[in-house]
Amino acid sequence: MVLINALFLVLYRALSADYTRLIGHSLKEIILLLNFCYFFALYFVPVRVHLSVVFLDNIVKRSFMLITFQMIMFTTCLIFMRIGHGSARFLIILYGTLLVAFSLWRVVMRVIVKIYRRKGYSVxxxxxxxxxxxxxxxxxxxxxxxxxxxxxxxxxxxxxxxxxxxxxxxxxxxxxxxxxxxxxxxxxxxxxxxxxxxxxxxxxxxxxxxxxxxxxxxxxxxxxxKSMVMEIMEYVPLLSIRNEPLQSASNRAVKRAFDILFSSLVMLLLYPMLYLVIGLLIKLSSPGPILFKQKRTGLYGKEFDCYKFRTMRVNKEADEKQATRDDPRTTPIGAFLRHTNLDEIPQFVNVLKGDMSVVGPRPHMLKHTEQYSKLIDKYMVRHLVKPGITGWAQITGYRGETKTLEQMEGRVKRDVWYIENWSFFLDLKIIYVTVINMFQGEKNAY
CATH class of the missing domain: 3.40.50.720 (NAD(P)-binding Rossmann-like Domain)
Known part of the structure; x- marks a missing residue:
């Protein structure tokens, strides 16, 4: 409380240009509004630095959530109450300052708690x-x-x-x-x-x-x-053997909203140009369509048509055989597209249609779903969420061909981990690493 109010007052006085715009109401009213928004946000993102086991990255993530929630509420209240018209610069600086200071404060608090306990106190x-x-x-x-x-x-x-x-x-x-x-x-x-x-x-x-x-x-x-979740049906306790954040309607709404926004930007800004250039190169490399359409396994095992830029010559094994290193079916432009992940760009159409998400377990061919579901216990669990253009398994070394059962088990294990540990920030991290890999190239991308 002291930290938030002190930083607000310092910035309020320091940014004189914005000070005149916020003076529509008294300083006391504005501070009261800021504190109300903090307590309201704290109700949804409570303090956890005192718990026995809390990791620093989670502290920073929760601090980000708390301050973001508070500032969205605070800004919304200012707009509806017609306070501080034109003070966007002040609010942006306040948000950034609070975000850094509050995260550091929470981390310092946690370090102090750990030192205190190591000395034998609060045990x-x-x-x-x-x-x-x-x-x-x-x-x-x-x-x-x-x-x-x-x-x-x-x-x-x-x-x-x-x-x-x-x-x-x-x-x-x-x-x-x-x-x-x-x-x-x-x-x-x-x-x-x-x-x-x-x-x-x-x-x-x-x-x-x-x-x-x-x-x-x-x-x-x-x-x-397993990390289990307790649920109550009337007065009967039930243990769910899998924590699934995307079971929450609000989490699904956030993920879907991001999918639509991100995919729309790609389809409007990048896809038309890429389609023209890549489409021409594909046509020049070999006869056949620009796009390759294949049945894949989606949410809850439902089949859907997955789109890609065609990277191979038209062949009868396309729906049965995985691409391998130095695959003779791959065209020169196809090898480049696979190496840079550009062949996956048309799948943003699948995302807009609702068949896929930007991030999630990669969809497999129907034959592989049938084959591996009999060999790997938790294989079908990966279909509890929408498949993705990229995923946790892909950025942790399990992209491309799976030559052995152990490799597929490793991929499935990471897909299930993603389902049980989903967060919006995890999706952003996966997208970031995927983009970096597009420029660096991946050894398993063939």
């Missing part, structure tokens, strides 16, 4: 009930960094053979309550199997009576290593 004393595979994995995470703020006393488990194996074995489950009575325990992490429901419920009841927070690590985590 939570915890015990782990259950020293199986899940318990040991949890222990490694809690002890990974002292900045997380955990002091792990040790394990309780009925397998007394662990006494000689674990340096911090504390005793059997029945000894847990006695230990808590004599030690300041703040949190209990229970990793014992669900079959021991009576022991779990008894320990939970004891923890609540002693105002100790109780966490349960699901037994099935041993087999399903």
């Amino acid at each position: 939570k004393n915890v015990i782990i009930v259950g020293a199986g595979k899940n318990g040991l994995e949890l222990y490694k995470v809690l002890k990974n960094d002292m900045a997380y703020g955990f002091n792990v006393y040790g394990f309780f488990d009925d397998n007394e053979a662990l006494r000689g194996e674990l340096p911090n074995y504390l005793g059997r489950l029945k000894e847990t309550e006695a230990f808590i009575e004599t030690h300041p325990v703040d949190e209990i992490y229970c990793t014992i199997p669900g079959a021991n429901s009576e022991k779990i419920s008894g320990l939970l009841s004891f923890a609540e009576k002693h105002m100790i927070r109780f966490y349960i690590l699901p037994d099935f985590y041993r087999d399903i290593k």
